[in-house]
Amino acid sequence: MNWLTNFRTPGLKTFLSSKKDTPDNLWVKCPKSGELVYRSDLEESWYVTPAGAHLRISPRRRFRLLFDQERWEPLQLPPVAQDPLKFKDDKPYPSRLKAAKAKIAGREKEESPEGSPPVAQDDCMAAAFGRVNGKPTVILVQDFAFMGGSLGMAAGEAFIAAAQLAVARKAAFVVCTASGGARMQEGTLSLMQMPRTTLAISEVRDAGLPYIVILTDPTSGGVSASYAMLGDVHIAEPDAMIAFSGPRVIEQTIREKLPEGFQRSEFLREKGQVDIVCDRREMKDVLGRILRHLLPKRASESTAIGPVNAPSADVPAPQKDKKAGKG
Incomplete structure (x- = not known):
């Protein structure tokens, strides 16, 4: 009890007891x-x-930012085994996945206006096919809000499916990275996604298609040690942390003070590890100019936006060698 509760004028009582509905x-x-x-x-x-x-922004906002007229066709990503190692720390791994999925579903409900294209996301990856300044493009976005964007089996399968779709549609492959590293709950299975994604990039390159990486804050761990640093062109958002190990770990190991801005976009551009540091609001124009130079003209003319199901369905079957079997 205080003097306000003991003595209130009628107007003051109404004011104190009412609650404003403020977000x-x-x-x-x-x-x-x-x-x-x-x-x-x-x-x-x-x-x-x-x-x-x-x-940090969601995959939906990233798609809206980059795709022409904010139109895209979502890629339904393949399912993977849940909790293959039966991992448990202070809570079971399935419980963590369930909480992360609920968080993402709630955000998607808030951000998606009526009539907007859906975003197919069941883990930390979301992929879609559309056009960037008229050029056919598959964009894969890594979502840091889902368990720190950690690289696991679902992320690896999503990367491979998106790469296969790019080959099937003769489209550029653009990956927006954001990750704290490999997902510890999947152990060695998560580390195996590093060579698997590297092989998927080789398929894109063998098809003569560009692979472009947009580095966002943060990109670290196994992601920076694999597909994040294998692009034909590396574009980074300003002041993004791009590293394998964090600066504090490095300082403790070498017992020296690191330079100012170490492992940030601008520092890595000076050292040649990043090609362009670009403001997010100019990203689409910069990406469009790059695609105009790297993507074959015939590909951009022959590909139209359509339903995205199984990416392998559009890949022509290999032709049998007529000379096979001849002695």
Whole structure:
């Protein structure tokens, strides 16, 4: 009890007892400047703050940003075995997956307006086929919000399926990376996705199609040690952390202070590991110019947006060698 509860005028009582219906996510704190930014302003600027911080965005927003007219055909990704190692730490692995899927489903419900194309996401990857400045393109987006974008069997299968779709549609293959590394709950099975995704990239290259990587914050661990650093062109968002091990681990190992901006986009561009550092709001134009140079003209003219089911269905069957069997 206090003096306000003991003595209230009728007007004050009504004021204190009433509750305003104010959304709790109306403002977002900029990690760079510390200022509060109105969420609707962030949505208009593709979640780039006035200070230049590039906040993480969902696969749906990434597709809207890059695809022409915000149109795409989602790729239904293949299912994988759940919890093959029966892993359990403070909670069972299936419980973690269930919570992550519920979180993603809730976000998708918030972000998808009526009549917009769906996003097929069951793990940390989402893929779709569409056009970027008129060029047929398959875009695969890694979602950090799903268990830190960790690389597991589902992510590996999604990568391979998206690469096969790019080959089948004679399209460019663009991957937007965001990951903390391999998924520990799947052990060696998660590490095996590194060579598997590398072989999928080889198939794209053998078909004469470009493979472009857009590095976002953060890209680290097994992802940076495999498909994130195998692109024909590497584009990075400003100030993105791109590394295998974190700076604190390196400093403790070598017992030396690291340079300013170490493992950030701008530092890696100076060292030749990144080709372009590009503001997210200009990403589509930059990507479109690159595709205009790298993607064969015949491919862009012959491919139309259509339903995406099994990517292997459009791949022609291998022709038998007529000389086979002749002695």
